[in-house]
Amino acid sequence: MIKSGKTAAGSQRWKCTSCRASSTAPRTDQAVLATFTTFLSYLLGKLSQAEISGNTGRGLRRRWAWCWTIPTPPIQITGEVYDQVFIDGIYLPYNWCLLIAHNGQHVLARQWCHRENAPAYTALLAKIPAPDLVTTDGHGGALKALKTLWPDVPVQRCLIHVHRNNLRDLTSRPNTLAGKALLALSQRLLTVSTKDEAAIWVKLLIEINTQYADYFKERTRAKDVPAHQRRGNRQWWYTHGRDRRVYRRLASLHAKGHLFAFLDFDTPRHRTTNPVESFNARLRALTVAHRGLCEPHMIAMIDWYCYTHSQFPQTPRNILTGWEKTGRPGWQVIPQKKTPPPATTDGPEQYGTALTAEEGLWQRQGWAGRSK
Numbered sequence: 001m002i003k004s005g006k007t008a009a010g011s012q013r014w015k016c017t018s019c020r021a022s023s024t025a026p027r028t029d030q031a032v033l034a035t036f037t038t039f040l041s042y043l044l045g046k047l048s049q050a051e052i053s054g055n056t057g058r059g060l061r062r063r064w065a066w067c068w069t070i071p072t073p074p075i076q077i078t079g080e081v082y083d084q085v086f087i088d089g090i091y092l093p094y095n096w097c098l099l100i101a102h103n104g105q106h107v108l109a110r111q112w113c114h115r116e117n118a119p120a121y122t123a124l125l126a127k128i129p130a131p132d133l134v135t136t137d138g139h140g141g142a143l144k145a146l147k148t149l150w151p152d153v154p155v156q157r158c159l160i161h162v163h164r165n166n167l168r169d170l171t172s173r174p175n176t177l178a179g180k181a182l183l184a185l186s187q188r189l190l191t192v193s194t195k196d197e198a199a200i201w202v203k204l205l206i207e208i209n210t211q212y213a214d215y216f217k218e219r220t221r222a223k224d225v226p227a228h229q230r231r232g233n234r235q236w237w238y239t240h241g242r243d244r245r246v247y248r249r250l251a252s253l254h255a256k257g258h259l260f261a262f263l264d265f266d267t268p269r270h271r272t273t274n275p276v277e278s279f280n281a282r283l284r285a286l287t288v289a290h291r292g293l294c295e296p297h298m299i300a301m302i303d304w305y306c307y308t309h310s311q312f313p314q315t316p317r318n319i320l321t322g323w324e325k326t327g328r329p330g331w332q333v334i335p336q337k338k339t340p341p342p343a344t345t346d347g348p349e350q351y352g353t354a355l356t357a358e359e360g361l362w363q364r365q366g367w368a369g370r371s372k
Contacts, residue, residue: 037316039067043301044308046289068296069330070323072303075109075310077127082108084156084269085131086276087124087142089116090283094295098283098302099124102276103131106311112299121145133261137161137273157258158273159189165249169242178212178243185250189259193268198260205250216244279309 004015004022015022042052042060049057082103089099099111099120109127113120122145130149135156136142146155166186170179185204192198209216218239222230231237238244253259262269286305293301307313314322323329 033317033320035064036067036070036320039064040304040308040316043290043304044286046286048289068300069328070319071329072300072307073314073319073322075107075307076312077109078311079129081129082131083265084133084135085128086135086270086273087121088137088273088276088280089113089120089139090280092284092287092302093298096299098306100276100279100306101125101128102279104270104275107279107306107309108311110303110306117141118144118148122149125149133265133269135262135270135273138165138258154261154264155256155258156261156269156271157253158271159259160272160274162249162253162259163187163190166246169246174243176240176243178208178215178240179246181208181212182243182246182250186246189250192260192263192271195260195263198263202254205247205254208247209251212243212247215240216247 001014001016004013007013007024011024013022013024038052038060042049049060053060084104085108086102086104087099088102089097091097095114097113097115097120099113099116101108101110101124109124111120111124111127113123116139118141121139121142125145126149130153133154133156134146134150135158136146137158138161143155146153163186166182170183170186172183174180174183185201185208188201188204192201216238219236220239221236222234250259262271283302283305286301287298290298290301
């Protein structure tokens, strides 16, 4: 076969050197690649199917239906020890939660779960090597997993989350002098950028404890207040519990070294989880743009978005080539949702709506009227 010009449509014409017959050889691989590329551009973009096709989009859905069966390639783990890793979770439709490990530029690992807890974070952290510093919003499951897997890695608590927790207790306009001092100290925490400023901040924290130590210890007895002001069966409680909680939160985080760990390096690191929070915001915007997807398609969309934002994603051509070589395996939802155990009939009969003789509502026989 030799080239013999082009057709009116612009396709390459081929001529047989033996019989001199000419024909065109359609490149089905190019058509498949174009369809898959269009599918990914739709899945990772904000345009609707109607906007891409110019009509209802029914033809597009029929054309790329097979694309949903392609499993997302695993994120390549390079073994590199990163300067800083950010971990966070985002709750998505259909009661799913996605845990993400991010280095500020790329997605390092992801873990599907039903809620943020220690086992889920343990599975996430086990996929990547321990970094020089890890930043988290302070979720209990994340802290427990970090203590188990990476006990020697410094932890930096997101200072924005710490301040928000303080605002929840103090409000933006506290009425007490101690509350106003703590609010100013919490706001100043967000401006610390050097070790000298951190030392001044710690000094102010100690001064607040010295000045309001007795104030934080004041107690209210249940017997001394009206009944409507009592707190359940508690015999006493701290009078200024919110102010005390804010001080103890700041003091505890400082004692653990979770406030200024980002300053213990030659080049200061991030003090917040903003890089991974920014990625989560784009992820949520994607689910809003493609709202209405069924559960498997939603999960596939999130997986593809995370994979394409990893450090070394494959090209669509290489993804298709690998899929063909492995026998075109199908895509599965991982992890599988737990099915509730079947209801058992053992034990006493439950309450129902049927009539019973004990209730006096059984079908009566004989005369039910008055005798006189």
